[in-house]
Amino acid sequence: xxxxxxxxxxxxxxxxxxxxxxxxxxxxxxxxxxxxxxxxxxxxxxxxxxxxxxxxxxxxxxxxxxxxxxxxxxxxxxxxxxxxxxxxxxxxxxxxxxxxxxxxxxxxxxxxxxxxxxxxxxxxxxxxxxxxxxxxxxxxxxxxxxxxxxxxxxxxxxxxxxxxxxxxxxxxxxxxxxxxxxxxxxxxxxxxxxxxxxxxxxxxxxxxxxxxxxxxxxxxxxxxxxxxxxxxxxxxxxxxxxxxxxxxxxxxxxxxxxxxxxxxxxxxxxxxxxxxxxxxxxxxxxxxxxxxxxxxxxxxxxxxxxxxxxxxxxxxxxxxxxxxxxxxxxxxxxxxxxxxxxxxxxxxxxxxxxxxxxxxxxxxxxxxxxxxxxxxxxxxxxxxxxxxxxxxxxxxxxxxxxxxxxxxxxxxxx
Amino acid sequence: xxxxxxxxxxxxxxxxxxxxxxxxxxxxxxxxxxxxxxxxxxxxxxxxxxxxxxxxxxxxxxxxxxxxxxxxxxxxxxxxxxxxxxxxxxxxxxxxxxxxxxxxxxxxxxxxxxxxxxxxxxxxxxxxxxxxxxxxxxxxxxxxxxxxxxxxxxxxxxxxxxxxxxxxxxxxxxxxxxxxxxxxxxxxxxxxxxxxxxxxxxxxxxxxxxxxxxxxxxxxxxxxxxxxxxxxx
Numbered sequence: 001x002x003x004x005x006x007x008x009x010x011x012x013x014x015x016x017x018x019x020x021x022x023x024x025x026x027x028x029x030x031x032x033x034x035x036x037x038x039x040x041x042x043x044x045x046x047x048x049x050x051x052x053x054x055x056x057x058x059x060x061x062x063x064x065x066x067x068x069x070x071x072x073x074x075x076x077x078x079x080x081x082x083x084x085x086x087x088x089x090x091x092x093x094x095x096x097x098x099x100x101x102x103x104x105x106x107x108x109x110x111x112x113x114x115x116x117x118x119x120x121x122x123x124x125x126x127x128x129x130x131x132x133x134x135x136x137x138x139x140x141x142x143x144x145x146x147x148x149x150x151x152x153x154x155x156x157x158x159x160x161x162x163x164x165x166x167x168x169x170x171x172x173x174x175x176x177x178x179x180x181x182x183x184x185x186x187x188x189x190x191x192x193x194x195x196x197x198x199x200x201x202x203x204x205x206x207x208x209x210x211x212x213x214x215x216x217x218x219x220x221x222x223x224x225x226x227x228x229x230x231x232x233x234x235x236x237x238x239x240x241x242x243x244x245x246x247x248x249x250x251x252x253x254x255x256x257x258x259x260x261x262x263x264x265x266x267x268x269x270x271x272x273x274x275x276x277x278x279x280x281x282x283x284x285x286x287x288x289x290x291x292x293x294x295x296x297x298x299x300x301x302x303x304x305x306x307x308x309x310x311x312x313x314x315x316x317x318x319x320x321x322x323x324x325x326x327x328x329x330x331x332x333x334x335x336x337x338x339x340x341x342x343x344x345x346x347x348x349x350x351x352x353x354x355x356x357x358x359x360x361x362x363x364x365x366x367x368x369x370x371x372x373x374x375x376x377x378x379x380x381x382x383x384x385x386x387x388x389x390x391x392x393x394x395x396x397x398x399x400x401x402x403x404x405x406x407x408x409x410x411x412x413x414x
Numbered sequence: 415x416x417x418x419x420x421x422x423x424x425x426x427x428x429x430x431x432x433x434x435x436x437x438x439x440x441x442x443x444x445x446x447x448x449x450x451x452x453x454x455x456x457x458x459x460x461x462x463x464x465x466x467x468x469x470x471x472x473x474x475x476x477x478x479x480x481x482x483x484x485x486x487x488x489x490x491x492x493x494x495x496x497x498x499x500x501x502x503x504x505x506x507x508x509x510x511x512x513x514x515x516x517x518x519x520x521x522x523x524x525x526x527x528x529x530x531x532x533x534x535x536x537x538x539x540x541x542x543x544x545x546x547x548x549x550x551x552x553x554x555x556x557x558x559x560x561x562x563x564x565x566x567x568x569x570x571x572x573x574x575x576x577x578x579x580x581x582x583x584x585x586x587x588x589x590x591x592x593x594x595x596x597x598x599x600x601x602x603x604x605x606x607x608x609x610x611x612x613x614x615x616x617x618x619x620x621x622x623x624x625x626x627x628x629x630x631x632x633x634x635x636x637x638x639x640x641x642x643x644x645x646x647x
Contacts, residue, residue: 009523
């Protein structure tokens with residue numbers, strides 16, 4: 001068998017029978033070529049999208065939920081409906097201590113204020129934050145540092161500003177770290193500049209100041225705007241959300257079935273939908289690709305059937321000259337495998353080119369829609385293996401057809 | 415060389431069956447040149463096909479060179495055909511996308527010979543039929559007579575014990591027919607056993623023995639004085 005594969009005549013035969021019908025051969029190969037091209041192209045793009053999502057959310061704890069207070073909709077324990085609900089630091093602490101599966105609870109405050117520097121000014125969102133925020137929502141710092149514990153302890157008047165704020169309040173190329181800006185008429189020194197990035201959850205944060213400083217300046221006391229809860233990876237964020245809300249209702253004397261008392265946005269849930277969508281897309285890709293491949297392989301089986309029919313007499317002559325049925329079958333199967341393999345290799349090659357083209361069109365820069373759109377070697381290998389197997393199986397049909405006719409009948413054929 | 419006794423063969427036609435060969439007894443010695451004659455439907459082609467192991471008899475014995483030919487698998491039949499028999503067809507049956515040399519070398523391919531050996535042997539036989547200069551021409555570039563000579567070279571390539579020719583001159587004009595017969599006579603002179611199916615009297619007379627079939631039985635089996643084809647050429 002090995003010798004057969006390296007025999008020049010074997011390939012001469014394959015070449016001859018294919019070149020006799022160039023157009024048909026090419027059209028048939030297009031089926032397989034198209035199938036594998038689709039598979040590679042789509043899988044690569046899906047991977048690219050997944051990569052780009054991962055990059056976008058990479059700095060963000062996706063397994064998280066935001067909770068804020070609203071107004072009650074049910075009377076409870078002597079309170080009328082419509083009571084304002086405000087979260088407090090002790091609420092946050094109790095939630096963190098008692099709800100199962102929580103990784104962090106990040107209390108946050110936000111306000112909007114006029115910010116002035118020399119003759120430049122603007123209205124920006126000011127957030128009072130703990131250093132912890134940097135862990136759940138990684139800040140991409142261009143210069144300086146984020147708020148640290150000592151800032152909190154000393155209620156320092158320091159600010160971490162976004163790049164946009166910097167652009168509005170500072171001259172181009174001016175060194176901002178250590179400079180003073182005025183927020184609500186009090187001076188803060190800039191300690192860091194961060195890049196906003198692509199994904200922002202909640203209201204836009206332009207300037208972060210220490211939580212304790214915010215408390216004092218805006219006279220917030222224990223009150224907080226909202227909390228961000230991140231769950232441990234192995235816990236279901238929806239369950240955490242429910243548990244936390246129930247606990248908060250208890251602490252604030254709100255009817256347990258009051259649905260409006262707390263507003264929330266479950267990022268984990270939304271993100272889950274997104275990854276589910278990606279998974280579905282990948283499945284669809286496989287399905288479409290494999291189905292097209294199978295259709296292509298069947299087309300090859302079909303063309304070989306016709307070829308065999310046309311060559312009935314030739315096959316009869318060969319058998320009269322001493323070709324065994326096995327030798328005839330072997331030749332036809334080799335043809336089938338060769339056709340599928342060549343078409344498949346072309347498909348992989350062009351699929352690769354398409355991915356390269358996609359990468360240069362959509363994959364450049366930090367905001368790329370497709371990041372590293374690629375297909376693993378393993379997938380390519382599996383695809384080739386599937387091709388060869390299918391090619392062999394489909395080749396068996398015409399092969400048996402060719403030898404099912406008796407040589408005497410084959411010779412009579414005109 | 416070849417011994418056939420009480421050979422029967424019938425083909426099913428719808429519900430009934432057509433009895434084509436009704437008990438054929440035939441013995442051919444080595445070195446003979448036998449013409450099998452008969453009108454169409456006399457069973458001469460069926461007989462040749464059975465001798466050529468392309469078809470199988472319903473009953474009766476067939477011994478070729480001491481080997482009983484019976485209940486052969488397709489594989490075994492293929493190997494025997496390759497080893498014992500050379501076929502010459504009326505319509506030449508050359509493979510149209512292979513050149514003369516490749517056509518001649520084809521039986522050697524199925525014998526498992528190496529490429530170089532095949533080329534050498536193929537050239538040798540092409541030279542024998544006088545077509546070495548045409549070795550790399552496709553069948554479509556050859557005349558009818560040349561094609562049949564290539565086919566003869568192909569039949570000879572595997573050095574068979576028996577040459578079977580089914581109306582070898584059926585598709586050729588008279589002059590070319592005689593050329594081919596002259597060549598077959600030469601081969602016979604060299605000792606090849608040749609069986610020719612024909613319905614042309616002049617071709618039959620160029621053999622050494624004529625067997626006449628009618629309705630599936632042998633009517634006549636006689637030695638004839640061979641007419642040398644060379645005198646017509």
